[in-house]
Amino acid sequence: MAPKKTKSKEKKGTGEATSISAIFATERERYLQKEFAILSEHISTYTQRSEHFKSENEFLDKEAQQIRENSKAYLTYLAKRTIRCQDTIITLNDQNRTDLANVLKQKEELTAQYTGKETEVRSQLIEMETKYSLMNKEVEELKPFKELQSEQLNRMGSGSPKPLFPSAQANASYISSGSNATSSPYLETLDWCNWLTDCFSSISTGTTHTWSREGNSGFFTIQLLSALQVP
Structure with missing residues (x-):
C-alpha cells in the first residue's frame, strides 16, 4: 500500500509544478x-527620429553643396577681381607716370614763361624808373621857366608891372644907336617866346619830344616827356 501513496504524491507534486510553471509562463x-x-x-x-535626421541630413547636404558652390564662385570672383585690380594698379601707375611727366613738363613751360615775363616786367620797371628819373631831371631843368612865369604873373598882378623882356622903346633905342635891327634883344626874345610856345603846343601823349634851336647865344635843346604837364 505504501508505494501507491508515493506515486499519488508524485503525481500531485508534478501537477502543482505544472500549474506554477503555467502561471510563470x-x-x-x-x-x-x-x-x-x-x-x-x-x-x-x-524610426521617426531617424527619418527626421535623415531629412535634416539631406537638407544639410544640400546646404553644404550650395555653400561649396557659392564658395567656389566667390573664390573665382576674388581671383578675377585680384587680377583686375593688379591690371588696374599697373594701368594707374602708368597713368600716374604719364600725368606726372605732363605736370613736370607744364611746370617747366610755366617756369620758363614766367621767368621771361619777370625779365620783361623788370626791364619795364627799370625803363619806367629811368623815365621817371629823366622826368624829374627835366622838371628840375624847367623850374627856371616856372619861376619866370611866376615872376611874370606877379609883376602882371602888381600895380606897376615891371617889364620882363626888353620893351619896344628899348628896341628903338637899340636901333637908333646904330646896331642891326634884326639882332635887337627885343626881337630875339620875342622870337624865342614864339618858338617855345610852338614847342609846348605840339606836345602829344605817348612820346618823348625834343626841340633844338640855334640862337645868337648858342645852340639850345629842349627834351620833354609826354607825361609832363605843361601849364
Missing part, C-alpha cells in the same frame, strides 16, 4: 508582450 508572456510593446514604441520613435 503566463506572467512572463505578459511581461514580454509589455516589453515588446515598449520596444515597438521605441523603435517607432527612433
Whole structure:
C-alpha cells in the first residue's frame, strides 16, 4: 500500500509544478508582450527620429553643396577681381607716370614763361624808373621857366608891372644907336617866346619830344616827356 501513496504524491507534486510553471509562463508572456510593446514604441520613435535626421541630413547636404558652390564662385570672383585690380594698379601707375611727366613738363613751360615775363616786367620797371628819373631831371631843368612865369604873373598882378623882356622903346633905342635891327634883344626874345610856345603846343601823349634851336647865344635843346604837364 505504501508505494501507491508515493506515486499519488508524485503525481500531485508534478501537477502543482505544472500549474506554477503555467502561471510563470503566463506572467512572463505578459511581461514580454509589455516589453515588446515598449520596444515597438521605441523603435517607432527612433524610426521617426531617424527619418527626421535623415531629412535634416539631406537638407544639410544640400546646404553644404550650395555653400561649396557659392564658395567656389566667390573664390573665382576674388581671383578675377585680384587680377583686375593688379591690371588696374599697373594701368594707374602708368597713368600716374604719364600725368606726372605732363605736370613736370607744364611746370617747366610755366617756369620758363614766367621767368621771361619777370625779365620783361623788370626791364619795364627799370625803363619806367629811368623815365621817371629823366622826368624829374627835366622838371628840375624847367623850374627856371616856372619861376619866370611866376615872376611874370606877379609883376602882371602888381600895380606897376615891371617889364620882363626888353620893351619896344628899348628896341628903338637899340636901333637908333646904330646896331642891326634884326639882332635887337627885343626881337630875339620875342622870337624865342614864339618858338617855345610852338614847342609846348605840339606836345602829344605817348612820346618823348625834343626841340633844338640855334640862337645868337648858342645852340639850345629842349627834351620833354609826354607825361609832363605843361601849364
